[in-house]
Amino acid sequence: MDKKALSERDICTKFITPALVQAGWDIQTQIREEVTFTAGRIIVRGRLHTRGKKRRADYLLSFQKNQPIAVIEAKDNKHSLGDGMQQALAYSDALDVPFVFSSNGDGFLFHDRSGLGGQTETTLTLAEFPSPNALWERYCQYKGIQPDARPVVEQPYYDDGSGRSPRYYQRIAINRTVEAVARGQDRILLVMATGTGKTFTAFQIIWRLWKSRQKKRILFLADRNILVDQTKNNDFKPFGQAMTKVTNRTVDASYEIYLSLYQAVTGSEEEQNIYKQFSPDFFDLIVIDECHRGSAAEDSAWRKILDYFSAATHIGLTATPKETKEVSNIDYFGAPLYTYSLKQGIEDGFLAPYKVVRVDIDKDLQGWRPSKGQRDKLGQEIEDRIYNQKDFDKQLVLEKRTTLVAAKITELLESSDPYQKTIVFCEDIDHAERMRQALVNANPKRVAENRKYVMRITGDEQEGKAELDNFINPEERYPVIATTSKLMTTGVDAQTCKLIVLDQRIQSMTEFKQIIGRGTRINDDYHKHWFTILDFKKATELFADPDFDGEPVQVYQPYADDAPIVPADEQDSGLDESADNGEEAEDEAAAGVETDWADYDVDDNATWESDDAGGLDTTEGPEPRRKYVVDDVEVSIVAERVQYLGPDGKLITESLRDYTRKQVKAQFASLDDFLRRWQDAERKQAILDELAEEGIFWDALVAELGQKWGEEPDPFDVICHIAFDRPPLTRRERAEQVRKRDIFNRYEGQARQVLESLVDKYADAGIAPIEDPKVLTLSPFSQLGAPMELINAFGGKPGYQRALHELEDALYQTPA
Structure with missing residues (x-):
């Protein structure tokens, strides 16, 4: 077997996967191949959009399902052992895994990011790939997870059989939080952009801690009634009969999962503080949704609840941590354990x-x-x-x-x-x-x-x-x-x-x-x-x-007893973060809670x-x-x-044309560079597809320029014109040039008829259809003969491919 002739996929199938199985990795539960973990950035121009490339790891190895600890990047055998390492390290950054491997089928280059193995990079034979237990032991040591905490960390996610599993960033947030709680950390902050599934993430955290009995009674606090109801009826539904919603009446201590609107359990009068019907040690976990709101301030009603249950672990969730000189999430919860930003969410396509x-x-x-003495519509004199x-x-x-x-x-x-x-x-x-x-x-x-x-x-x-x-x-x-x-x-x-x-x-x-x-x-x-x-x-x-x-930066400055209060318009920050006070009040009205401004901090x-x-x-x-x-x-x-x-x-x-010019020039240094790549390409459409992934909208450009020139140009001419200022030709003009040069005179019968029909097809529909082998099954080719019969007219498939490349060269021949 000529190893150099094998594709990357063949290398995976014949060498890498067998080495993993030999080392004890379960192919059903611990090995995932070709794992796509982003959706591909949505690129918008005008009223159109397309998706960019999705990020995909060749292998993701997990000790438990959805708890990856290693990534492998595979290359074909024409590459060296370590050629995939830098790519693999980039994936490990995104996926938060410490053990990184690259392979070309001869062995593995192992990069250990834990710092526990002595040498950072070592070369392994195929037979030396580490076992799941060996890597898990090293992972637990790296994360500071003691043996008695491992059952908590190893507790699987909730799985309803629907195939829905946490996205990669949700998994990181969940795993980091569960590991932190297992280590004894009692104040945790997660920052996740709006729309990235904070509630689903919270559910999986609570599920794993609850099922492992690390946490037995849990309170989920929110400040909007609709949020509590949505959470109870949707993401938290699997808790079933163990879950209840707290109202502003007498509480029932027989449940394990409690959801509450904080306004329902607090008030200005002592008898309205329903939460005090629970003993201070009743809850061992409290999750605070939208914690940038009231709980960020020391003297808020939220904080009174958290202080009452201070012995519990507190996890704050927010898209927008509040950091001002007066209030601070970080001061209370500590630095974010994980941040998934709006920018990253857009980049990933989520x-x-x-x-x-x-x-x-x-x-x-x-x-x-106003003019002097001018009065308004209501008769008031305007200042x-x-x-x-x-x-x-x-x-x-x-x-x-x-x-x-x-x-x-x-x-x-x-x-x-x-x-x-x-x-x-x-x-x-x-x-x-x-x-x-x-x-x-x-x-x-x-x-x-x-x-x-x-x-x-x-x-x-x-x-x-x-x-x-x-x-x-x-x-x-x-x-x-x-x-x-x-x-x-x-x-x-x-x-x-x-x-x-x-x-x-x-x-x-x-x-x-x-x-x-x-x-x-x-x-x-x-x-x-x-x-x-x-x-x-x-x-x-x-x-x-x-x-x-x-990243949020803590600027909170707790006032000393004798420190002067600085008026808002004299503070350093140009942003009036205190504006949220009015927001909370109106939200109270939305939640159906009677609003008395005196109740607000x-x-x-x-x-x-x-x-x-x-x-x-x-x-x-x-x-x-x-x-x-x-x-x-x-x-x-x-x-x-x-x-x-x-x-x-x-x-x-920038306009669509300006954007196109910039993207083309980023790919091709000059017109000659582009022409060389175009002529060498096995499939011209592959270059167009590649540029489309960078956000170039061919249909829009062709339509725009076609309207200007009277007939639709070839994308080849769009590139040459927009990026390199070359005069364009329409597809019909290119087809006519080929006909005039009569380049098919050495072909006869069916072969010549096929080539002439391909030129017509190009003039009508462009390059993509004539590069598709299925074109021979369509009209007018189906009237000329069966596909294999037409291919055999060229002496077989290689002859047909040669003729097709000759046709493409002729179509895109450029003047000297």
Whole structure:
């Protein structure tokens, strides 16, 4: 057997897999081959999208199912033993496995990242591959897992037989947490972007700790009633009769899994603190969902619950850890045990990317000043000063501005999909109601079809809140547009939301991340793969902030007794993280909990607006500030630009043609380089497919240029024209050149007829069909003879392939 002639797959089948089995690895439960662990980044250009390459490991080895400890990268025997090592190390970074191997079928190069084996890299024969027990022993030593803790770590995941298993990042979060708890760590923080399955991750953590009896009584705390109910009925359903939801009545201590809205077990009066009916040591595990909210502050109602059950292990889950000088998740939970960011989720293809449409309005940029003694629509004399973007819809309403924003939203919807789920974030409830009215007037035809085309969904109004479930249900068409202020910033699983409108000045990075998270879910069934952010108030400038998608940094500074309190507008941070206080209050109303502002731990330094539908903004100080409403000031759009999310996570502004030019030149250094690769390629379509994976939309480019030139060009000409400024030819022009040169004169009969038909097929449909062997089964070839008969007309398959390559060379012959 010539080993050098074997493919990579043959090397795996004949050498690597047998070596693993020989070492004691079970082929059914411990060895997984060709493991795809990402979905492929979604690349968006214009209204089109495609997926990039998925990441795939040749082998993933697990001691227990879904607990990988080793990765192997295989190469064919033309490569050296270690040629796959750097690729394997990159996979081990992503998959969080310490033992890394590469092989070409002659043996293995072993890279030990645990630091326990002496030499980092060693060469092994095929017979020396380590056994599962040997690697597991080393893994446990590396992780500090003592023998008595191993049953906990080895407890399998919940498996309902449906085939659903944790994604790779969920598995890392689950395994790290279970291992940390088994080692005795009692405060844990997990940071996972919105839409990445925090609740499913929490369920698997709790399941394994509960089934192993490491933790016997568990409390899951959330701050939204809908979140508790969704959790109980969906991800946590396997707990069955062992689970209950805590209400604000007497508690039943006979269950093991408790889910609770924290508002249901706390209150300003002692008798409302239902949680004290449990003994302080009743729970041995508490999982806090959305822990960036109340539990981040020392004096919050959440923290009182956690302090009462301080002996339990506390696990905090959040997409947006809160780190300010006043509150800190890290101070309480410690540094995140694992972070899976929005940027990584988009890169892996598990989260939807976005494009940003920035719209600048003249009065926002230039400001507006009333004339002396000018009165507003309500008869109030307007305070004489310059009003700008930070004032609009808070202190001053320009009614024509609201109308303009509604018209722009409508224009975008009508130009794409008028029924795409849309959330419009407004400054407060008054603004949300005015925006609802403006959108109703801008969409009379849609509203006539169904009055719920536009709904205000805010915490103060039952009719709108009742439509929240319909809005987030992909199967329900209405409502299409929801205007809101704070209610829908968090905990709303709007899988099919395709448009997020920001007409709200956002100064809280936490709130900004939560709002963006409303659009990041993917739903293949409803063709939701990306979303648009329509920004009227420069909120998307926060994307440029280094804190947007980086690791959280603790900046908490507990005050000494005599330390002065620094007013919010004098603090170093430009972001008003205290804005979330108002958000919590409105969410309380959404949860059906009676709201008394005195019950909220509002920071003394905070400035916040009450979501009062009457239009009054309550700010710090004795006098409420009244809004002015002006109806006769003209406004206009002065600038608009579209930005896409680039591969590095930064927003870029470029056209489809500019993007194509950049991607082609990244692959091919020059026109000669491209022509050489094209001529040498066994299949031209393979090069086009490769570029398509980088986000080049051939159909869109061919259609765009075809419209300009009058006939569709070949993608070859698209590349030559866009990237290298060569004049293009259409497919028909290329086909005609081949016919004129009569290159088929040495072929006769069926062979010549086949080649002439291939030229016609190319002119009609392009290069892909003529490279497909199945083409000979289609018309007009089927009228010329059976496929094997046609191939034999060339003296067999090699002769047919030679003739096809001659044809392709002739089609793509370039002038000297």
